[in-house]
Amino acid sequence: MPTFTVLGAGAMGTALCKPFIDAGWEVRLWGTWLDDHLIDAIEAGQPHPRIKVAAAPGIRTFRSGQLAEALEGADVVDIAVTSEGLPRVTEMALDHIAGLRALCLTAKGFWTDPEGRIRLLPDAIRAIADQKGVSLPPLVAVGGPVKANECAAGEVTATTYASRDLALAETLAREAATDTYGIRPSDDETGVELCAALKNVYAISLGIADGLGEATGVPRHNLKAAAFAQAIREMSLLVAAVGGHSETPYGLAGVGDLEVTGLSGRNKLYGVRLGKGETPDGALAEMNRLEQTVEGYPAAPLAVAFAHQAGADEGTLPLLHAVARILQGGVDDVYAAVAAAVKPARP
Ligand SMILES: NC(=O)c1ccc[n+]([C@@H]2O[C@H](COP(=O)([O-])OP(=O)(O)OC[C@H]3O[C@@H](n4cnc5c(N)ncnc54)[C@H](O)[C@@H]3O)[C@@H](O)[C@H]2O)c1
Known part of the structure; x- marks a missing residue:
């Protein structure tokens, strides 16, 4: 045995x-x-x-x-x-x-x-x-x-x-x-590890879309779906940039893990608070008070730095950067910030 x-x-x-x-x-x-x-x-x-x-x-x-x-x-x-x-x-x-x-x-x-x-x-x-x-x-x-x-x-x-x-x-x-x-x-060790490390950051953006919907009564399912697809696209680009397989994020490690993380996890719940208008620090303090660790919060600047080392900056990873900026408290309109990051550019 x-x-x-x-x-x-x-x-x-x-x-x-x-x-x-x-x-x-x-x-x-x-x-x-x-x-x-x-x-x-x-x-x-x-x-x-x-x-x-x-x-x-x-x-x-x-x-x-x-x-x-x-x-x-x-x-x-x-x-x-x-x-x-x-x-x-x-x-x-x-x-x-x-x-x-x-x-x-x-x-x-x-x-x-x-x-x-x-x-x-x-x-x-x-x-x-x-x-x-x-x-x-x-x-x-x-x-x-x-x-x-x-x-x-x-x-x-x-x-x-x-x-x-x-x-x-x-x-x-x-x-x-x-x-x-x-x-x-x-x-693909690199691809699987990187998807897992990034998903908590991207799950915050999914929570923001849900929170915007809850706060206004106007569903933001299209925004959430666009953020999901953009997250997987960005994971794929970054995985490839560091030598992993670009298709790995489209399987269990990316799509699968982001789906489960974005359904109910603590990162998503933190994002919901942001979507409903709480400040990043205020929402984090409340989550900490409830003993809910938000892994995506400290991971966001590390993910941005990791991507920078790999030569992948905001033009390649707009959603990652949008979430990191939101968490730094530098964004008044989270709807506009997420929307700008996930909308395909006009041809
Ligand atoms: N919970 C899940 O569904 C899940 C799924 C996949 C991966 N993970 C990963 O598994 C890991 C553990 O997650 P978890 O949900 O079991 O967490 P947990 O909080 O239930 O357990 C954390 C474990 O890490 C140890 N630990 C914490 N701080 C430590 C420190 N400073 N020094 C030494 N040991 C320390 C604790 O003693 C404990 O054994 C995390 O990296 C998480 O991302 C969790």
């Missing part, structure tokens, strides 16, 4: 254990020093506090001081902490990963390297491993439209596993798929 260790007992880390248990793997879940209360709930068989679904029976749990035991003899490891936690958890794990078949990555977002360049998370892992002189197993980016609560409950879910080693992604897709968890293998 192959062994799968998940690092991070938050919503997504716990959820990802379910298909691997169903697929017959030995599954271990390691909680960081922030996760003791989550591990307590899992061990007591209670619903996971973040997703309100009980973790799959059969998971072996490990506390933060037991990282070496959790990783001992593992075949595949998945890092499922936030982008903020990734560098520290990676450093801690690197001493124990010799012999792994694959290092998977559920964590999503951007990383600023010591020279101030904005990088995707697999490159963060490579840089940290390089610095420590540790050789890495092949990396696998796990992406696509996966709401943690539904995945944890065994609802039908389609995901994508992307690795520069396509044969490995295909093998894992065969070994971890279940009747309800389908995995599309891909060789």
